[in-house]
Amino acid sequence: MNIKPLIVKTYLESLTEERELNRIFPLLLTSLNMEVLSKPTENKGFQEFGKDIVAVGKDIFVDKEDPSYGKKKRFYFELKGGGDRDVSKNSFYKDYGIQQSLTEAKLVPFKTDYPNFDSLPKKIVLVHNGVLKGNIRDVYNGFILNKFPKSGEFEYDRWDIEKLTDLFSDNLFGAYILTDENTTKLFNKVLINLNTSNNILIEFVELLNLLFEKEKWEGYKSKLYRKWVLLFETLKLISFIIYTEAKGYNNFDIAKKYLTHLIIRYWYWILKNKLETDTKVMEYFTQTLKFYFSVLAEYFIRTLPIASIPNGLSSEHSGRYEQVGYTKRTFEYLQYLCFFLNHIRYYDTRFTKESTKPLINVISANTVSMRPLVDINSVPIIDILKLYISVGDNTNAVSYLKGVIAYLKYGKEKLNRLPDAQNNYESIIRYTVTGEKPIYYSDSTSPLLAVIMEYVAILNLEEEYYDLRDFIVENKIDIGVFTPHHGVNSRSKKYIENVDDDLEEQLFSNDRFNDGYQHDISLTKDFKDKLSFEDFKKDLEKRKDEFQYEYRTDEAGFPFLKDLAHIYFQTPYFPDKWRSDIK
Numbered sequence: 116m117n118i119k120p121l122i123v124k125t126y127l128e129s130l131t132e133e134r135e136l137n138r139i140f141p142l143l144l145t146s147l148n149m150e151v152l153s154k155p156t157e158n159k160g161f162q163e164f165g166k167d168i169v170a171v172g173k174d175i176f177v178d179k180e181d182p183s184y185g186k187k188k189r190f191y192f193e194l195k196g197g198g199d200r201d202v203s204k205n206s207f208y209k210d211y212g213i214q215q216s217l218t219e220a221k222l223v224p225f226k227t228d229y230p231n232f233d234s235l236p237k238k239i240v241l242v243h244n245g246v247l248k249g250n251i252r253d254v255y256n257g258f259i260l261n262k263f264p265k266s267g268e269f270e271y272d273r274w275d276i277e278k279l280t281d282l283f284s285d286n287l288f289g290a291y292i293l294t295d296e297n298t299t300k301l302f303n304k305v306l307i308n309l310n311t312s313n314n315i316l317i318e319f320v321e322l323l324n325l326l327f328e329k330e331k332w333e334g335y336k337s338k339l340y341r342k343w344v345l346l347f348e349t350l351k352l353i354s355f356i357i358y359t360e361a362k363g364y365n366n367f368d369i370a371k372k373y374l375t376h377l378i379i380r381y382w383y384w385i386l387k388n389k390l391e392t393d394t395k396v397m398e399y400f401t402q403t404l405k406f407y408f409s410v411l412a413e414y415f416i417r418t419l420p421i422a423s424i425p426n427g428l429s430s431e432h433s434g435r436y437e438q439v440g441y442t443k444r445t446f447e448y449l450q451y452l453c454f455f456l457n458h459i460r461y462y463d464t465r466f467t468k469e470s471t472k473p474l475i476n477v478i479s480a481n482t483v484s485m486r487p488l489v490d491i492n493s494v495p496i497i498d499i500l501k502l503y504i505s506v507g508d509n510t511n512a513v514s515y516l517k518g519v520i521a522y523l524k525y526g527k528e529k530l531n532r533l534p535d536a537q538n539n540y541e542s543i544i545r546y547t548v549t550g551e552k553p554i555y556y557s558d559s560t561s562p563l564l565a566v567i568m569e570y571v572a573i574l575n576l577e578e579e580y581y582d583l584r585d586f587i588v589e590n591k592i593d594i595g596v597f598t599p600h601h602g603v604n605s606r607s608k609k610y611i612e613n614v615d616d617d618l619e620e621q622l623f624s625n626d627r628f629n630d631g632y633q634h635d636i637s638l639t640k641d642f643k644d645k646l647s648f649e650d651f652k653k654d655l656e657k658r659k660d661e662f663q664y665e666y667r668t669d670e671a672g673f674p675f676l677k678d679l680a681h682i683y684f685q686t687p688y689f690p691d692k693w694r695s696d697i698k
Contacts, residue, residue, distance in 0.1 A: 119293045122303055124280040126356060127244045129363065136196035136244055137167065139355055142348045143279075144170050144192075146286045148341070152227055155194065168192040169225050174238065176272060183270070189235040191220050192242050200245030202273075207251050213241065214258060221262065221269055238270040239263070246275055291326055291349035298325055309357070310364045315376050323380050326350070332388040339395050347399035350381060354406055367414040371451065374407045379683050382668070382676055383623035387616075391671040404673075411455050415473070422448060423476040439544050442483040446495045449484060450682050452477065453498035458675045460505065468506045474499065475511060485518035486526075489538040491685045493563045497693050498678065500570055504696050513574055520567060520579060524586055533558035533592070538685065558592075562687060565594035565636050572655050573696050577648045584638050584645060594638075597687050599631040602662040607632060619668055622677065626684040634661070634690075659697045662690045 130136050137155040144151050149172030170190045177184050193216045199206040207213045220239050225232075247255065263271035274282070284293070293299045301322040308316055326349065330342055354374055361370035381400060390396045421427045428448055429441045452474060460466040478484040478499070487496065496519060503512035526532050535542050536557040545553045564587060571580045587594060600607045601618040611630050613621055621628050638646050646654070668676050681688055 119289060119299055120280055120284050122293065122299070122306070123284045123288050124276065126306075126359075127276060127279055127283065130196055130200075130244055130359065133194070133197035133199065135355075135359055136194055136200075136242070139352065140192070140194060140242060141168060142352050142355075143283055143287055144168070144172070145348050146290060146345055147175070147282075148172060149190070150229075152229060153225070167194040169227070171229060171232070171235065183236070187235060188238050188270075189225075189232060191225070191237065191239045193217060193220060193239065195241065195243040195245075200243050200276075201248055202241075202243065202245070202251060202255055202275075203248040204251050207255060213255075217241065217258075217262065217271075236270065237268060238272065240271070241273045242279070243274075244276050244279055247273075287345075287348065287352060290345045291329070292322075292353065298322060301325070306356075306360060309360050309369055309373075310366060315372055319373060319376070323353075323377060327380065327384045332390070335395075343396075344399075347396075347403075350377065351399075351403050351406065353377065354403055354410075358406075358410055367410070367417055370410050371414050374410055375679065375683055378404060378407050378676075379623055379680055382673075382680075383620060386620050386623060386667060391667050397671070408455070408458060411451070415452065415455060418448075419473055419477070423473070423480050425480050426482075428477075428481050436544050436547070439488065439540060439547060441481075442486055442488050443540060445477075445481045445483050446487070446492050449474070449477065450495035450498055453495060453502055454675065454678050454682060456502060457498070457678065460502075461675055466506065468508045471502055471506055471508065471511075474502065478515065485515065486522045487519065487534045487563060488543050489540065490534050490536045490561065490563045491538045491687060492534060493566050493687060494681055494685070496563070497566060497688050501693065501696060504573075509574060513576065516567070516570055516574060516576070517579065520571075520583060523564065523567070524583075527586075527590060532556075533561055534563055536560050536562065560593045560595070562595060562597060562633075564592060565596050566688075566693060568594065568636065568638075568651075569655055569693065570696075572648070572652045573693075573698075580648045580651065584651075588638055588645060593635065595633045595635040596690050597631050598634050598662050598690055599664075601630070602664055604660075604663065618664060619666060619677075622680045622684075622686065626686075628684065628686050634658075655694075655697065658690070659694050661694075664689075664691065 130139070134155070141151050141154050149170040151168060151170045153169040155167045168190075170192065171187065172190065173185050174183055174188050175185060193213075195202075195206060195213065199209075199212070202213060205212075217239065259271060263269055291298075292302050301318045304318040305316055305322065308318075326346060330346070335343070354377060357373045357377075358370045361367055361373075381403065385391055385396065385400060426441075428445045430437060430444070456466075456471065456474060459470070463470075487493070499515055500512050503509070503515065523533060526534075532546065532552070537555055539555065542553045542556045546556060564583075568580070568583060568587075571583060599605075599618055600611045610632070613625075613630055616624065618630075621630060638651070640646055640650065666674070666677065668674060680686065
């Protein structure tokens with residue numbers, strides 16, 4: 116049985132808001148080699164006069180025997196979805212309904228500088244993801260015969276759910292997602308099980324891998340080949356499907372997780388094929404990236420009011436392990452919030468201290484925001500400190516850093532533990548329940564404390580330096596920083612194991628990145644005398660440029676994407692991330 120049409124029809128019928136159909140329909144037109152001149156999102160707030168979407172292309176939607184088959188035309192698409200998806204008495208007669216929209220489409224011309232646009236034959240198409248109701252059929256047919264006679268200057272067509280199912284199945288879904296039994300099964304499993312797991316389904320990972328690996332990039336002459344356009348449009352389509360499904364479950368965390376993976380995989384493919392400077396490819400990637408950030412914006416609009424009330428990120432239903440779950444959930448939330456704010460800061464020169472208020476509110480409301488349990492919590496901690504420092508808010512930076520230090524000392528002195536360097540939450544839970552350290556719990560070494568010590572120097576906290584230095588030395592804690600072999604001035608490049616992927620390609624694809632070395636940081640002089648604050652700062656100044664790298668991601672204009680890779684794969688930040696704050 117061919118389940119492809121069933122999957123497509125079910126999905127199209129699930130589009131319950133008009134704007135959902137507005138977003139997905141232009142993707143179909145692009146896959147049909149049509150040039151889209153105007154979209155509903157571009158005309159938001161303006162009356163469209165029955166022309167939600169204006170496009171130019173060959174008319175392949177009539178019988179092949181028709182003299183106009185394959186003829187280039189200007190298409191005016193009027194889209195009706197949501198509550199107006201069916202052609203009914205209500206959707207036909209209401210203000211700005213079908214009758215009014217189709218009439219205005221004929222009367223009001225569309226202005227454009229597209230060559231010879233006004234000389235092309237005109238065709239108006241009513242697009243709706245529903246059916247024609249029997250109680251309006253006769254009236255509707257009479258109206259169409261009257262307004263669009265066969266001898267008139269306007270042609271007319273109607274694309275309902277059945278027509279849309281065929282078009283989407285053959286030209287978009289069928290072009291890349293549902294091309295064979297394997298991809299069809301994978302996609303179907305993703306849709307069915309999307310809300311059943313806290314982790315990204317392996318079927319989704321496999322599906323994207325198949326899409327990206329289906330064709331080998333071999334370049335193009337002047338125009339992107341159709342197969343690449345279809346791939347890029349398919350990725351936008353998948354993004355939107357995940358979004359609409361997540362919204363149906365009222366769980367935007369699903370969309371955040373899955374679209375994050377899609378963006379990471381997409382950018383890896385671009386880096387691997389050296390396409391970050393290709394303007395045509397980057398235009399498509401940017402469209403998907405913008406959609407991703409629109410989803411994140413909606414995610415935070417929905418969640419920030421809850422996350423900003425006292426203990427808002429805690430859960431009453433997590434049982435006995437909630438003291439661990441609450442902290443884990445909070446740090447995960449903070450790292451995505453910082454990522455989102457940093458993205459805004461990159462593009463908006465008006466980003467100020469006031470712009471960090473959502474971050475301040477979440478931290479203030481959730482006291483566990485300063486209580487790292489695993490070493491990789493260094494990622495959101497660095498993000499928070501850098502964000503405060505970037506807007507000149509050293510007061511909040513110092514306050515947050517002191518709070519983290521206080522908890523680290525308390526954890527060691529009262530509970531005999533530091534954050535687990537193995538980043539294993541199961542070990543944290545086991546230790547919390549039994550009071551005994553599991554065999555694989557590791558806290559004799561702390562990369563996190565190394566970062567904390569360097570930020571103590573960056574923020575010029577002399578008193579805290581001496582206090583923390585003595586704490587580290589007395590408890591015989593080794594501190595060090597992971598440094599990749601790939602630095603510009605690195606002397607250890609010969610030790611790089613993965614020679615097929617450069618640093619960035621590994622960063623965006625490897626969840627076990629370890630092509631580097633641990634640079635131990637000493638707090639003593641000649642192995643005996645404790646290092647003074649001034650001496651530590653001098654050593655730090657020498658280390659400032661220890662690791663430098665020319666990131667292609669930065670050159671492409673997306674430096675914040677590196678943060679997303681660190682977040683997604685839980686890879687510790689490289690030293691250049693925080694040492695850039697050394698002044």
